[in-house]
Structures are given as C-alpha cells and as structure tokens.
Amino acid sequence: MSVEQEAQLEQLADDAQEQAKSPAPASLEVLEEEEQAKKERRKSKRPSRHPLPATMETETVTLEPENKYCPRCGLEQHRIGEEVSEEFEYTLAKLIRRRTVRPKYACRCEESTVVIAPMPPRLLPQSKLGLGLAVQLLLTRFDDHLSFYSLEHIFRERHGVEIPRQQMVQWTEHGRLAEADLRGHVARNEGGELSADR
Numbered sequence: 654m655s656v657e658q659e660a661q662l663e664q665l666a667d668d669a670q671e672q673a674k675s676p677a678p679a680s681l682e683v684l685e686e687e688e689q690a691k692k693e694r695r696k697s698k699r700p701s702r703h704p705l706p707a708t709m710e711t712e713t714v715t716l717e718p719e720n721k722y723c724p725r726c727g728l729e730q731h732r733i734g735e736e737v738s739e740e741f742e743y744t745l746a747k748l749i750r751r752r753t754v755r756p757k758y759a760c761r762c763e764e765s766t767v768v769i770a771p772m773p774p775r776l777l778p779q780s781k782l783g784l785g786l787a788v789q790l791l792l793t794r795f796d797d798h799l800s801f802y803s804l805e806h807i808f809r810e811r812h813g814v815e816i817p818r819q820q821m822v823q824w825t826e827h828g829r830l831a832e833a834d835l836r837g838h839v840a841r842n843e844g845g846e847l848s849a850d851r
Contacts, residue, residue, distance in 0.1 A: 732756050
C-alpha cells in the first residue's frame with residue numbers, strides 16, 4: 654500500500670469514529686415528532702364535515718317537560734342538562750336552522766328519575782331535513798327540473814350552507830318513498846280522497 658492510500662485509510666477510520674460519537678441526526682427527531690402529531694390528530698374529535706356559517710339565522714324552540722316535579726318526593730326537579738337537535742328549515746326563500754332544546758330535569762333525592770320532553774316527530778328520523786326544505790327540494794327538483802348540482806350551488810352561494818348532493822339525493826329518495834305510501838293509502842280509500850280520520 655502506498656503512503657497516500659494509508660493516509661486515506663486512516664482518515665476514513667477517524668471519520669467513522671467521529672460519526673459514531675456524534676448524536677443521532679435531527680431528522681429522526683423530526684420523524685418522531687411527526688408520528689406523535691399524527692397520533693394526537695387521530696385522538697382529537699372529528700370536526701364537522703360542513704360547518705354551518707355563524708351568521709346563519711337560528712330559531713330555537715325549547716320544549717319543557719309537562720311535569721317537572723319528582724314523582725318520589727314531590728319537590729321541583731333541577732335542570733341537569735339538555736339535549737339539542739338541529740334541522741334545516743326553508744321559509745320564504747331563506748334557509749334557517751331550527752334548534753330544538755329539551756332541558757333535562759332531575760331531583761336531588763336518591764331515587765330520582767330524569768325527566769325530559771319527548772322529541773317532536775320528524776319527517777325523516779335522525780335527519781336534519783325540515784318539512785319546508787323537503788317541499789322546496791321536491792318542487793325545485795321535479796317541478797322546476799333543477800339538478801342536484803344546481804341546488805347544491807344555490808344553497809352554497811345564496812345561503813352560505815353546504816348541503817352535499819348525495820344528502821339531497823337521499824332526502825329526495827325518502828320523500829318519493831313516502832309519497833308512494835301516501836298514494837297507496839289514497840288508492841285504498843273508497844272515495845279516492847285522503848282522510849286523516851282513518
């Protein structure tokens with residue numbers, strides 16, 4: 654081996670020893686921090702898909718239970734919380750949010766039960782579809798012949814609310830099924846008229 658090659662070999666050995674003594678590269682720390690951030694994001698609560706604008710008009714309806722007195726001891730029960738549900742309602746070419754608040758009451762005695770007003774019936778259970786919005790969707794889709802894409806654009810641009818096309822398709826399909834049931838009931842009625850008494 655030549656003198657030059659020996660010098661290069663010694664230099665490589667010195668570099669390897671220095672590298673072994675140096676701390677771990679910062680890139681590993683960055684990767685660990687990114688993994689930790691990913692885990693925290695997964696743990697955090699999932700945000701709403703389409704947040705409602707803060708300026709959207711909201712109508713709040715509070716439904717109190719009929720009897721707020723404890724059946725066990727007879728004392729007035731204390732409010733311990735509430736259940737809130739929301740639906741979209743369409744009135745006079747504007748979209749509003751109707752909040753239904755149902756306060757919960759309970760007595761402080763040992764064997765108390767929680768009292769809450771019953772949920773009012775909905776057009777579609779566990780849906781945000783209000784009657785006015787359902788009528789508007791059916792009329793604009795089948796009478797005015799607007800596409801769901803156009804309706805989605807109208808709600809976004811005019812009202813600032815994101816209602817996805819897929820959601821409108823599902824609501825419309827449920828509405829058409831309900832209409833078919835109603836038509837079947839009318840056909841079964843002797844006079845061909847819908848009677849609310851039967």
